Amino acid sequence: MHNIKDIRKNIESFKKDISNRYVDFDSSNFLKLDEENRKLIQEKEKLENEKKTISKSKDEKLFAKSKEISKKIDDISKNQNNFKKKIDEILSSLPNIALEDVPIGKDETFNKEIKKSGSLPNFKFKPKSHFELGENLEMLDFDLATKTSGSRFVFVKGQLAHLERAISNFMIDIHTQKNQYKEISPPLIASSNSMYGTGQLPKFENDQFEINLDSDDRKFLIPTAEVILTNIVRDKILDEKTLPQRYVASTPCFRKEAGSYGKDTRGMIRQHQFYKVELVSIVHPDNRLEELERMTDCATGILDLLELPYRKIILSTGDMGFSAEKTYDIEVWLPSENNYREISSCSSCGSFQARRMKSRFKDKNNETQYVSTLNGSGLAVGRTLIAILENYQNEDGSIKIPNILKPYMNNIEKISKN
């Protein structure tokens, strides 16, 4: 959410900034609504003041007039609320503005590679895809999932299920023990307030799994733990001393993936449900860029330990998420695709989410300001499993266990059939 005062003041630059995000914004209409809204507010406040004066005077002769004024106020309020609603609708659908160093471009082709790390595996045979490997091992079962649940689900079985759990535990251990994140085991269902706070609502309702309850308030399966972890500070005025706050959680994530019907239909790249270890930082706005680098390092640190090759890219203005002002994607090497694939996405959201959530802190001058929020995957567990399968595969279809994971896997050397 943007500050409407800032928009008003710098309408031209705002128009330009928002156009860099490739969304439509009718600025003249917006300004008109804003102007009308403020005009009505002024009318209303004048009447309210009058009414207040009468009530204070306790002059019975004026009581009738006060009643009349009340009616007028009601009318104006209704009208004004309509304008306010329209303004809020527009405002809440506008994405965050990108920082200056973010490459401008309409899609992922404008993303920029920042660094490459690790050496690509050199197979003496044709590497198989993760789903071939998994199915041959009889440890990934897509057909069974189709039977029990439908498309875009998977059964992970036996030692591969163990490996998935090991990955998750390993990541959490690193983030809590080395990276100073606090472990959280959160609810997997979020209220619409929370979904609004992080920016999933109102614009991306179609991507969410909504839970049907009898009550009026809507609930959603979390698409990422970011929703819950970030909303920890919703409606709060924090003590500056409590910053930064860092949270990590490993949770299932649920996504409808509406509009991705043709994409990644084979395998477990794109599922309705997957595990992800999520990092969230709540920080002083001055420290947010530093924190973004730190968070990204926390994510790549996991890949370093797993000895998986990856690259780091910065997303272009058109490819960034709704709430982000700057995003790094970490892409891991997938031999079967001969390409890199997203395994983590780390974003600074600046005050964008904080404004929606009303998350503030008192600074040294005793002024309240909005905190900055950051989130990143550290990492997507399902995709890490995929990356290990493919990068650590042997010619006979068995999978070597990365050294760092062995303690989490009863020190076995490899996973093979039976």
Next chain:
RNA sequence: GGAGAGAUGGCUGAGCGGUUGAAAGCACCGGUCUUGAAAACCGGCAAAGGGGCAACUCUUUCCUGGGUUCGAAUCCCAGUCUCUCCGCCA
């Protein structure tokens, strides 16, 4: 599922129809004192929105939404959430 109690500022907690945006305490900020710190004392300290270059000023807000009233934190209705007790259950 049944029966009660409650929801007030960053926090604790008074107020229960008329300058109450809200006592008191804590926390926080500034000052005096001190070699420094602590203690003590003095002062400041809610948010959002509107108007104004600014000083400043106006409006709204005591869980949410309705209602009563000239006037509501205070009264009425509905809802949400929290706590206690009983029942049931991972």
